Every structure is written in C-alpha cells, then in structure tokens.
Amino acid sequence: MNKFTTLSGIAAPLPLINIDTDMIIPKQFLKTIKRSGLGVNLFDEMRYDDDRNEIPDFVLNKPQYREAQILVAGDNFGCGSSREHAPWAIADFGITCVIAPSYADIFYNNCFKNGILPIALPQEQVDILMKDAEKGANARIEIDLEAQTITSSDGEVFTFEVDPFKKHCLMNGLDDIGLTMEKAAAIDSFEASASQARPWV
Amino acid sequence: MSPKTLYDKIWDAHVADEADDGTCLLYIDRHLVHEVTSPQAFEGLRMTGRTVRRPDQTIAVPDHNVPTTLDRANAATMTEDSRVQVAALDTNAKEFGLHYYPVSDVRQGIVHIVGPEQGWTLPGMTVVCGDSHTATHGAFGSLAHGIGTSEVEHVLATQTLIQKKSKNMKVEITGKLPTGVTAKDITMTVIGETGTAGGTGYVIEYCGEAIRELSMEGRMTVCNMAIEGGARAGLIAPDEKTFEYCMGRPHAPKGAQWEAALAWWKTLYSDDDAHWDKVITIKAEDIAPAVTWGTSPEDVLPITAKVPMASDFQGGKIDAAKRSIEYMGLTEGMPLTDITIDTVFIGSCTNGRIEDLRAAAAILKGKKVKEGMRAMIVPGSGLVRAQAEEEGLADIFKEAGFEWRLAGCSMCLAMNPDQLAPGERCAATSNRNFEGRQGRGGRTHLVSPAMAAAAAITGHLTDVREMM
Numbered sequence: 001m002n003k004f005t006t007l008s009g010i011a012a013p014l015p016l017i018n019i020d021t022d023m024i025i026p027k028q029f030l031k032t033i034k035r036s037g038l039g040v041n042l043f044d045e046m047r048y049d050d051d052r053n054e055i056p057d058f059v060l061n062k063p064q065y066r067e068a069q070i071l072v073a074g075d076n077f078g079c080g081s082s083r084e085h086a087p088w089a090i091a092d093f094g095i096t097c098v099i100a101p102s103y104a105d106i107f108y109n110n111c112f113k114n115g116i117l118p119i120a121l122p123q124e125q126v127d128i129l130m131k132d133a134e135k136g137a138n139a140r141i142e143i144d145l146e147a148q149t150i151t152s153s154d155g156e157v158f159t160f161e162v163d164p165f166k167k168h169c170l171m172n173g174l175d176d177i178g179l180t181m182e183k184a185a186a187i188d189s190f191e192a193s194a195s196q197a198r199p200w201v
Numbered sequence: 202m203s204p205k206t207l208y209d210k211i212w213d214a215h216v217a218d219e220a221d222d223g224t225c226l227l228y229i230d231r232h233l234v235h236e237v238t239s240p241q242a243f244e245g246l247r248m249t250g251r252t253v254r255r256p257d258q259t260i261a262v263p264d265h266n267v268p269t270t271l272d273r274a275n276a277a278t279m280t281e282d283s284r285v286q287v288a289a290l291d292t293n294a295k296e297f298g299l300h301y302y303p304v305s306d307v308r309q310g311i312v313h314i315v316g317p318e319q320g321w322t323l324p325g326m327t328v329v330c331g332d333s334h335t336a337t338h339g340a341f342g343s344l345a346h347g348i349g350t351s352e353v354e355h356v357l358a359t360q361t362l363i364q365k366k367s368k369n370m371k372v373e374i375t376g377k378l379p380t381g382v383t384a385k386d387i388t389m390t391v392i393g394e395t396g397t398a399g400g401t402g403y404v405i406e407y408c409g410e411a412i413r414e415l416s417m418e419g420r421m422t423v424c425n426m427a428i429e430g431g432a433r434a435g436l437i438a439p440d441e442k443t444f445e446y447c448m449g450r451p452h453a454p455k456g457a458q459w460e461a462a463l464a465w466w467k468t469l470y471s472d473d474d475a476h477w478d479k480v481i482t483i484k485a486e487d488i489a490p491a492v493t494w495g496t497s498p499e500d501v502l503p504i505t506a507k508v509p510m511a512s513d514f515q516g517g518k519i520d521a522a523k524r525s526i527e528y529m530g531l532t533e534g535m536p537l538t539d540i541t542i543d544t545v546f547i548g549s550c551t552n553g554r555i556e557d558l559r560a561a562a563a564i565l566k567g568k569k570v571k572e573g574m575r576a577m578i579v580p581g582s583g584l585v586r587a588q589a590e591e592e593g594l595a596d597i598f599k600e601a602g603f604e605w606r607l608a609g610c611s612m613c614l615a616m617n618p619d620q621l622a623p624g625e626r627c628a629a630t631s632n633r634n635f636e637g638r639q640g641r642g643g644r645t646h647l648v649s650p651a652m653a654a655a656a657a658i659t660g661h662l663t664d665v666r667e668m669m
Contacts, residue, residue: 016524017517018397018497022635027616031266031282033240033289035350045637050623074517076398079431080635081614082333083238084349102398105433106333106347113351123516163365165224176351177251180359183218183226187361190217190228198214200454200462201230201258201326 002115003173007097007143009069012059013133019073020080021107025089038085039092060093064136070143072126072133073100077118078107087114097143099150101126112166113176117145119160128152145171204472206369207438208404211344211469215327217361226361230326230343233312234261234299234353236290237616238331242354243293253297254360260321261294262302263287264311265616269579269606273304278618297357310582310608313337313550317421318582320450324439324466329356334550334632336427340420341447342439342469344404347428367433368478370403371471374411376485381666383560384419385552385630385649387411387483388426389491393501395481400432403479406471407437411485417446418556425551426632429498438470490665492537493634493647495525500634504652504664508535528636529644530624537662540646544627545576545657546639547650548606549613552630553581555588557650562594564654564668570602571660577604577619579611603657615640628656 029041047058054061060068071090077100078086087110090098097117111118121129132139132152139153145167150158169176180187194201205213218226232255239261246252253259266283267273276284287304294301300321302309308319313334316322322338328345329335331353338345352362372391392399405427412423420437427435444463447453454462489503500522502509510533511522526533531540547553547561558580570576578598580586586608589595595605612619613631621627621643630653634645646662655663 015517015520017521018499020497020633020635022633022638026637026641027614030237030616031280031286033244033286035241045641050641076401076431079397080333080633082331082347082349084241084331084351087349102401104398104431105401106349110349110351113349163224164222165220165363176363177249177355177358180226180355180361180363184359186218187226187228187359191360194215194228198325198462198465200323200458 001113001173001175004096004115004117004145004170006145007069008140010065010067010137011070011072011099011129011133011139011141012065012068013130014059014071014073015130017074018076018079021078021083021086022080024078024086025083030083030085035088036092038089039094042089042093067094069095070097070099070141071095072130073098075101077103079104082106084110087111087116091116099126099129112170115170115173117143117170119150121158121160125158128156204475206471206475206477207342207406207436207469208344208369209475211325211327212366214325223365225364225366227327227364228361229329229356230258231316231321231328232259232356233316233328233330233335234259235265235312235330235332236263236286237265238350239293239353240286240289241350242357243297245354246357251358253299253357256298258360259357260300260316261290262309262312262315263290263304265610265614267304267609268618269609269611270618271607273607283617307583307587310585311550311553311610313425314553314581314585317341318450318584320447320453323447323453323462324443325469329362333428334425336435337421337425337550339424339427339434339436340417341443342436344434344436346434367404368402369476370400370405370432370479371477371481372405372407373409373480373482374407374485375409375482376411377414378411378485378488381490381651381669382488383649383651384415384422386488386491388423389493389501389647390483390488391481392426392430392498393491394483395430397429397497397499398431400427400430403432405430405432405435407435412437413440416556417442418554421554422551426498429632439466490649490652492652492662494529494531494537495522496528496634496636497521497525498632498634498647500525502537504537504662506537508533508537510534538664540626540662541660542626542628542656542662543573543575544621544625545574545653546612546627546629546631547577547653548579548581548611549631550581551632552650553579553585555585557630558585558589558594561650561654562597564651564665565601565658566597568601568658570657574602574657574660576602576657577606577612579606580608582608612639614638628653628662
C-alpha cells in the first residue's frame with residue numbers, strides 16, 4: 001500500500017451532503033476483476049453526458065481541478081454500498097485525501113486500506129476549506145498526517161483526529177494481513193477454545 | 202458481572218486478540234462471498250501466496266450480475282464482463298474449496314437470502330460479506346456487517362477482522378402495527394427519523410412488541426436496512442421464532458449439538474440494566490405505509506403526505522432536497538399519491554422472501570396491472586421461487602401481468618440486464634433510491650411489497666390500506 005505522510009495539493013470542492021458510493025463509482029464499473037483503472041470513471045454520471053462527453057460544469061472537469069489531490073465534501077460522505085471500488089476510483093484519479101464533516105463507516109475503513117486519508121472536521125472548518133478549495137489552482141492545502149494538521153492556503157491551521165493504529169499503518173504503508181498473521185498464535189488459540197465452547201459453528 | 206447488551210455479548214465471545222488501544226481481532230464464524238467484491242481479494246491471496254484459512258466457513262454464491270430471465274442458461278444473456286466475473290467466482294470457489302451454490306443450483310439466490318435459508322446464519326455468530334446488506338443476518342441475533350474487498354481478503358486469509366467496538370443504540374418499536382403496515386415501513390420510518398448518518402458508529406438493536414411480533418422474514422427486512430441508517434449492524438435478540446426458523450435447516454446443528462446451541466442462544470439478549478449510548482422509541486401505531494420521495498433513503502414520508510418544500514429543510518439538506526426533487530421530476534407540495542409509476546420491482550435482499558411475495562399476492566389476487574406497466578417479481582432464491590409456485594402465488598402474479606423471474610439481485614442495483622431507462626419511474630421494494638441506482642436517470646420510490654403491488658394496479662403511488 002502507498003504511504004501517506006504529507007500532502008500539498010489542490011482541493012476540489014464538492015459541496016453536496018450524502019455523496020453515496022453509487023455516485024462515486026456507478027455499478028456498471030464494478031464488473032472489473034482488477035483494482036486499477038477506475039479513475040477515469042470516478043463520479044462518472046456527474047462527469048459525463050450520455051454521449052460520454054465531459055460535462056464542463058462538473059468540478060473535476062474544470063481545468064483548475066483536473067490535478068486535484070484533495071476532495072472537500074459534505075456530511076456523510078461515502079454512504080451506501082460497501083464497494084471498495086469507490087476508494088479505488090478516488091485513488092486512481094489521484095486524490096489521496098478527503099475532507100468532510102463525517103463519513104459512512106465502511107467507506108471510511110476502506111480508505112485506510114488504499115492509502116487514502118479521510119479527515120473529519122467540524123462543519124465550520126469544512127466550510128472554510130470549501131471556500132479555500134473554490135479559489136482553484138492557486139489555493140493549495142497542506143496536510144501533515146504525523147502532526148495531524150491541515151493548513152489552508154491562508155495559513156490557517158486546523159488539527160484533526162485519527163485512530164493511532166490506522167495512522168501508523170497509513171504512514172508506513174503497512175499491509176493489515178501481514179500484521180494480523182503475526183498474531184497467528186492468538187487466532188489458533190481462540191479457534192481451539194471456540195470450537196470447544198461452540199462446537200456447532 | 203456488569204450488565205451487557207446483546208452486541209456486547211456477541212462481541213466478547215469473538216475477540217481473538219485485543220491491543221492496548223482497544224483495536225481487536227474479531228473472529229468471524231461465517232464469511233459469505235459473491236462475485237462482485239471478491240475477485241480482487243482472491244487475486245490478492247494468489248499474489249502473496251496465501252490461502253483461505255477456513256474454506257469450510259466460507260460460502261460463495263453469484264447474485265449481483267446474474268440475469269433473472271428464464272433463458273439465463275444461455276450465455277448470450279450476459280455481457281462479457283459479467284460472464285468473466287461469475288466465471289472468476291466459479292474458479293475461486295472450486296480452487297479454494299468453498300461451499301458453493303452456482304447459478305445452475307436451485308438453491309442459488311441473493312447471498313443474504315441463501316445464507317439464512319441454508320442454516321449458515323445462526324444466533325450469536327459473527328457473519329461478514331463484501332456487501333453492505335449483510336446487516337440482514339442480524340435478524341437472527343448474529344453480529345453481521347458489510348466489509349470492503351481488502352477486508353474480504355483479510356477474512357479469507359486470517360478468519361478475523363481488525364475492529365474497534367461500536368457504540369450501542371436501541372431502537373424500540375412499541376405496541377402493535379396497524380393493518381397494512383409492514384416491517385419495511387418500520388425500517389424506512391426509523392431511517393426517516395434518524396437520517397442516513399444517525400446510526401454511524403453504532404450497532405442498533407431493534408426491540409419492542411412490534412419487532413417481537415414480526416416473522417423472521419420481517420425481522421430480516423428491518424435489519425437489512427440498518428446500513429441505510431448508517432449503522433455498523435442491526436440486531437434482533439433471538440427467540441422461539443428464531444429457533445423454530447433455524448431448526449432442521451441443512452447447516453443448523455442437530456441432536457445434542459442443537460440442544461447445546463439452544464442453551465447458549467437463550468442467553469443472547471440485552472440485560473435489563475445494560476447501558477445504551479442512544480435510544481430511539483417509536484410507537485407502532487404512528488407508523489403508516491412509507492414511501493421515499495427523494496434520492497436518499499432518509500427521504501421518507503407516509504403515503505398520505507405531500508412532496509416537501511426544499512425550504513422546509515436546514516443546512517446542506519436544502520440544496521440536497523432541491524437536487525432530489527429536480528432529479529425525481531416532482532413538484533414541491535404535490536400529494537405523493539399523484540406520482541405516476543411506470544415500473545414496479547418486487548424483490549431484493551430487503552423484500553425477496555416468501556412472506557414478501559405472499560403480501561404482494563394478497564393485493565394482486567384477481568387484479569390486473571395497469572396497462573403499459575412494466576412489472577416484475579424476482580424471488581430472492583430458487584427455493585423461494587419453488588415455494589411461491591407451490592403455494593400458487595406465481596399464478597396470481599402471472600395472471601395479474603407480472604413477469605415471474607429467476608432469483609438474483611436484479612433491478613435493485615442494475616448490474617444485470619434489469620435496469621430503468623432515463624426518466625423511468627419505479628416503485629421498488631429494494632433498499633436504495635440513490636441517483637442512477639436502478640439505471641442512469643432512473644427514478645426510484647422505495648416501498649413495501651404490498652405498496653408496490655398496489656401501485657402496479659393503479660399506476661400511481663397508492664395507500665395500500667384503501668385496497669384491503
């Protein structure tokens with residue numbers, strides 16, 4: 001997994017609440033058996049018309065946001081389907097940080113498995129960063145995961161919370177499965193006692 | 202011993218390891234797998250030389266992509282990419298030695314219907330699947346939730362998940378449901394009350410007289426949509442109905458093992474003085490047949506209401522409501538019963554069980570669908586289909602003008618040939634009314650099976666109580 005330590009990049013504003021994973025990556029792109037290549041279909045139905053032409057008004061089609069690495073969005077980002085194709089598409093487009101007031105549970109967890117940092121901030125602070133993002137390519141937002149800070153283009157600094165274990169894994173690009181396999185003895189022992197206690201399982 | 206909730210009890214029985222910061226390895230009893238969210242996980246195993254730790258506890262069934270038309274054995278009914286995905290599941294299931302119900306098996310169906318039907322889902326278990334509607338299995342008093350593909354790979358390799366414990370939320374539905382009001386109306390009304398993020402960070406336990414009175418099928422409908430309320434999982438404490446449902450199922454314990462299991466299952470309830478982080482109480486008598494007007498499952502109103510004004514809302518919801526009303530092609534303030542429908546879809550993991558088909562048949566018996574209406578009933582499994590045929594329900598549906606399909610996810614998510622065209626408006630018994638969910642530009646109104654049947658007859662959203 002790619003490491004995430006610091007990021008200085010352009011933020012794209014998407015001021016909608018309840019952005020669901022069907023919007024992030026519609027169902028017709030879930031038929032892939034690979035993890036890569038979904039960036040071109042990120043927000044597909046908002047991004048392209050019926051003839052596959054770009055819709056110029058959509059934020060990621062605007063020249064100043066085509067290289068965006070950060071997305072600023074509304075409440076309850078990533079709700080709905082558990083499809084990990086959503087963070088795969090976001091990462092494949094080149095976005096590695098999302099800032100929103102809150103996230104749906106499964107999406108939030110999926111981000112950390114794919115080198116994406118989802119940051120939850122109070123609405124007032126998201127509003128400030130949303131305005132910052134609306135300034136376009138001249139407004140770079142800086143993120144420092146170690147220090148847990150976001151610096152706006154005006155130099156205003158916000159701090160954010162992140163689970164220490166998730167932070168450690170993200171900063172070091174660690175593979176969860178490898179880490180868990182180091183605890184194989186604990187799993188073996190649990191399995192043995194569970195099969196005694198609940199042999200019908 | 203300190204009092205515990207049902208969630209606390211199941212959680213405690215499955216912690217294989219706990220780190221100092223509270224991060225746990227939660228042991229998983231049953232892992233359900235379907236074709237859409239698993240190929241990358243199996244590929245990951247191969248690339249790292251890992252294998253499936255418990256193939257005996259891993260159950261695979263294709264459902265999302267499979268066509269539901271009677272000619273689906275003909276490969277031409279599937280697109281090439283769908284075929285590749287189903288073929289990948291076939292290869293993976295055989296290569297890793299999983300329990301497998303292929304498309305050709307009469308037991309095939311939607312993974313969340315097949316699991317309980319075959320007795321894989323039992324009280325007190327941990328159940329996961331790379332699908333958010335895994336919440337369905339919570340109806341048995343099992344801790345069941347959706348996971349992403351990386352977590353699918355993690356469970357395949359280690360039979361555990363890295364988890365932190367959620368908070369406890371109680372949703373109590375007191376009293377008795379009025380006539381014409383169903384499990385679907387309960388679960389939609391709860392989401393209307395809490396919002397789609399109201400359950401974020403929680404595991405919900407549904408309780409109260411109205412929940413106790415529900416059949417297992419109804420309880421599965423309630424828990425199925427816990428995810429639409431944002432919760433990690435939904436649970437209902439097991440009782441005699443649960444035990445009766447499980448008894449004799451192919452993978453349920455038998456004989457002395459059944460007795461031992463039953464003794465433990467009977468301890469699975471929330472202690473009287475258990476701590477709840479959040480409590481919501483709704484009177485069953487206040488619940489009416491529910492319908493969604495917008496593009497979020499929280500956009501719920503009783504059928505007797507009117508499309509809201511965007512200005513009735515606050516904050517980001519004002520713009521969201523404007524966008525929804527425009528997408529849905531509605532007018533603020535119009536009665537919901539004035540909304541005309543051109544497609545009716547009855548099925549999905551929310552409402553594709555036998556009881557749902559019986560409820561629809563009770564309304565459709567001796568009636569015809571409105572001329573020009575496209576109406577389909579898609580049973581949740583091959584066995585549900587067989588039972589409906591035996592009970593004569595299929596004849597009622599066909600005589601009414603419904604298409605009687607084979608089992609699959611079908612139009613719930615339109616990954617298969619069953620889709621809405623742009624602008625088409627559907628009364629659907631599924632779980633999500635997101636933009637484009639049932640096909641690009643398609644418009645979805647979520648309702649119960651009885652309400653969907655009523656709309657099929659009249660051609661517009663209808664208060665089913667007027668037809669009873």
